[in-house]
Amino acid sequence: MAHSNWAEWIYLGVVTALLIYVGAEAWNVERIIDHAPEDAEIIKVTAQQWFWSFEHEDGTKEVGELHLKKDHAYKFEIQSKDVVHNFNIPEFVVLMDAIPGRINTVWFSPNEAGEFDIQCREYCGLIHYNMRAKLFVEGV
Amino acid sequence: MVLELARPRPIWQIMFSTHHTDVGLLYLVFSLLAMFVGGAMAIALRIELFAPGIQLIEDSMTYNRLFTAHGTTMIFLFLLPSAAAVGNYLVPIMVRYKDMAYPKLNAIAFWMIPPAAALVWLGMADFGWYANPPYSVISAPAPAAEMWIFGLKVLGVSSILSSINFVVTILKCKHPDLSLGKVPLLAWSFLTSSIIVLAAMPTFAAALLMLLTDRLGVSGFFNPAMGGDPIAYSHLFWFTFHPEVYVLVIPAIGMMYEIIPRFSRRPIFSHSSGVAAFIILALVSFASWAHHMFATGMSFTEKTVFMVGTLAAVPASAMHVFNFLATMWNGRIKFATPMMFAVGGIALFFAAGAGGVVNTAMPLDFITHDSYWVVGHFHLFVFGTIAFGTIGFVYYLFPYITGRMYNEKWGVVHFILAFVGACITFFTQHILGLFGMPRRIYDYPEIDSWISMNALISVGAMIILVGMVIFLGNMIYSMAKGKPANLEDPFGLGGKYYYPFAQRNPQHGEGGY
Numbered sequence: 118m119a120h121s122n123w124a125e126w127i128y129l130g131v132v133t134a135l136l137i138y139v140g141a142e143a144w145n146v147e148r149i150i151d152h153a154p155e156d157a158e159i160i161k162v163t164a165q166q167w168f169w170s171f172e173h174e175d176g177t178k179e180v181g182e183l184h185l186k187k188d189h190a191y192k193f194e195i196q197s198k199d200v201v202h203n204f205n206i207p208e209f210v211v212l213m214d215a216i217p218g219r220i221n222t223v224w225f226s227p228n229e230a231g232e233f234d235i236q237c238r239e240y241c242g243l244i245h246y247n248m249r250a251k252l253f254v255e256g257v
Numbered sequence: 258m259v260l261e262l263a264r265p266r267p268i269w270q271i272m273f274s275t276h277h278t279d280v281g282l283l284y285l286v287f288s289l290l291a292m293f294v295g296g297a298m299a300i301a302l303r304i305e306l307f308a309p310g311i312q313l314i315e316d317s318m319t320y321n322r323l324f325t326a327h328g329t330t331m332i333f334l335f336l337l338p339s340a341a342a343v344g345n346y347l348v349p350i351m352v353r354y355k356d357m358a359y360p361k362l363n364a365i366a367f368w369m370i371p372p373a374a375a376l377v378w379l380g381m382a383d384f385g386w387y388a389n390p391p392y393s394v395i396s397a398p399a400p401a402a403e404m405w406i407f408g409l410k411v412l413g414v415s416s417i418l419s420s421i422n423f424v425v426t427i428l429k430c431k432h433p434d435l436s437l438g439k440v441p442l443l444a445w446s447f448l449t450s451s452i453i454v455l456a457a458m459p460t461f462a463a464a465l466l467m468l469l470t471d472r473l474g475v476s477g478f479f480n481p482a483m484g485g486d487p488i489a490y491s492h493l494f495w496f497t498f499h500p501e502v503y504v505l506v507i508p509a510i511g512m513m514y515e516i517i518p519r520f521s522r523r524p525i526f527s528h529s530s531g532v533a534a535f536i537i538l539a540l541v542s543f544a545s546w547a548h549h550m551f552a553t554g555m556s557f558t559e560k561t562v563f564m565v566g567t568l569a570a571v572p573a574s575a576m577h578v579f580n581f582l583a584t585m586w587n588g589r590i591k592f593a594t595p596m597m598f599a600v601g602g603i604a605l606f607f608a609a610g611a612g613g614v615v616n617t618a619m620p621l622d623f624i625t626h627d628s629y630w631v632v633g634h635f636h637l638f639v640f641g642t643i644a645f646g647t648i649g650f651v652y653y654l655f656p657y658i659t660g661r662m663y664n665e666k667w668g669v670v671h672f673i674l675a676f677v678g679a680c681i682t683f684f685t686q687h688i689l690g691l692f693g694m695p696r697r698i699y700d701y702p703e704i705d706s707w708i709s710m711n712a713l714i715s716v717g718a719m720i721i722l723v724g725m726v727i728f729l730g731n732m733i734y735s736m737a738k739g740k741p742a743n744l745e746d747p748f749g750l751g752g753k754y755y756y757p758f759a760q761r762n763p764q765h766g767e768g769g770y
Contacts, residue, residue, distance in 0.1 A: 125530060125579050132575045136568045136614070143618035144561055150620060151557045166396075200392040201487055203552065203627060207693025212623045214553045216488065217391060218481030221554035234702075238627040238695040240385050242396050243317055246698035 380404025446511025598649025605641030630690025
């Protein structure tokens with residue numbers, strides 16, 4: 118059946134252009150946030166069924182809570198002792214899997230003081246729903 | 258076509274038949290049964306999440322078992338068999354062959370499903386349908402996990418057998434006068450989705466065996482304590498199950514290609530663009546699996562590659578949507594129940610696709626990953642698009658199967674409830690995900706926004722439930738007491754189309770349909 122398809126081509130062009138825009142923008146943002154700043158303080162995060170423990174650069178250890186300073190860059194080195202977990206601070210879009218046998222890194226710089234939630238976002242068993250910790254960001 | 262109820266036969270004759278309409282009927286009845294079982298599980302989950310604290314389910318283990326069984330049931334026991342049901346009914350007719358290429362294999366493929374369902378339902382594993390190691394290797398309780406693994410193994414083989422059957426039927430048994438380009442789009446959808454299954458499923462079959470030997474302790478493929486790598490499982494799993502999403506959605510789109518031109522009383526806008534879009538989707542479905550794994554610590558380059566691969570699937574999906582809209586444009590549309598489900602399914606398909614673009618844009622994925630956004634997103638696909646297409650097609654086939662009409666008024670009520678319920682439930686889940694609620698949690702802290710949105714989602718789920726109960730009642734009542742259908746044109750559309758009932762079941766004897 119002969120019929121003109123110009124409308125479909127225009128429509129596909131618009132869709133493709135939108136996708137290229139979204140893809141390029143995503144690529145650009147990710148490129149910038151992929152690298153942690155040089156002066157970021159390293160925090161070791163250890164996940165295990167079903168709690169979080171943290172170790173600061175100076176050797177201070179915390180379990181179930183984490184104390185950080187506002188406007189200071191932190192780089193998390195995340196590992197797991199048993200199964201796969203996911204370290205997540207929803208308020209600051211910090212999200213990275215904690216995988217046994219690997220160390221994953223993610224960084225952030227809290228721009229707000231207060232008390233925030235840390236949670237596990239990858240299914241890890243019985244108490245997954247309550248594998249939570251508290252983040253305290255202190256103003257300078 | 259079959260008129261099962263107009264000419265009743267003893268049930269064993271249908272069960273042991275290898276005729277494609279009989280096997281199709283078995284698939285259909287089983288898949289609808291599984292839909293109600295899986296739906297009941299979903300309702301239990303939603304009642305539990307209605308508010309913080311214990312509502313219905315006493316402990317998290319039961320909850321975890323239920324969401325695992327819900328996901329497994331809906332994907333493997335409802336959506337895949339219901340697509341196979343439609344394919345069994347219509348593919349041989351569309352390629353003008355007397356039956357499927359291998360009728361006995363066809364019956365075997367179906368009869369592998371009930372035992373597999375028994376394994377899944379009696380075992381009730383707790384690791385999610387994704388069975389992620391090392392949890393599934395070192396922590397998951399024993400008989401349940403093995404039963405799930407064996408059940409899925411059987412289902413995978415069944416799905417491979419039925420795919421072989423579809424591919425051979427379409428390519429080798431089609432009428433010599435019918436060129437492949439002229440094969441109806443519904444049959445094309447089964448050809449492409451079956452080829453995807455054949456290419457993708459063996460990977461998961463291997464991963465399941467490796468998971469089993471890991472659990473037995475004789476290997477350590479995915480167990481870091483034995484030098485293995487859990488991420489390897491993620492790759493194997495998603496290499497099968499990202500294409501599997503297209504295995505589910507492509508037949509649903511094929512069903513819409515059957516319904517929409519007929520109820521718009523216009524030929525399809527572009528047959529060749531539909532075929533092209535199916536082929537493109539089948540190819541690019543293999544280029545995007547690792548977009549499920551951005552948060553496993555992938556490098557920037559890997560993430561970029563899989564983002565581009567994922568975005569590449571969007572234009573092909575958009576071609577289908579365009580094809581539907583262009584077919585309906587200026588058509589004399591009759592909004593009977595099947596058409597409503599098809600059009601509603603397109604609308605939700607569009608919304609689901611737009612959400613998918615957000616998921617794959619790398620920085621945004623870190624907001625949505627493993628949150629309720631993802632739950633809402635894929636439910637828009639599996640319920641909003643695939644189940645809508647399937648249920649619309651069940652209404653469409655109903656007069657051909659039973660010889661009677663369903664009640665149109667109650668069909669419309671079902672559609673309205675399903676559509677409104679789906680919008681309330683799944684769009685709210687998207688927003689709840691943006692507020693940070695993780696998926697697969699049994700209970701949640703008392704955060705105001707989470708409480709109100711969870712209550713709203715549970716109300717939406719109840720609306721869907723009411724619609725589904727109406728659906729069930731309508732089917733059962735109309736089978737026995739519905740108006741006899743005019744089989745020449747049950748929906749009063751006029752015009753000349755071939756209708757599926759033209760196929761004869763030899764078991765109905767001479768002169769019967």
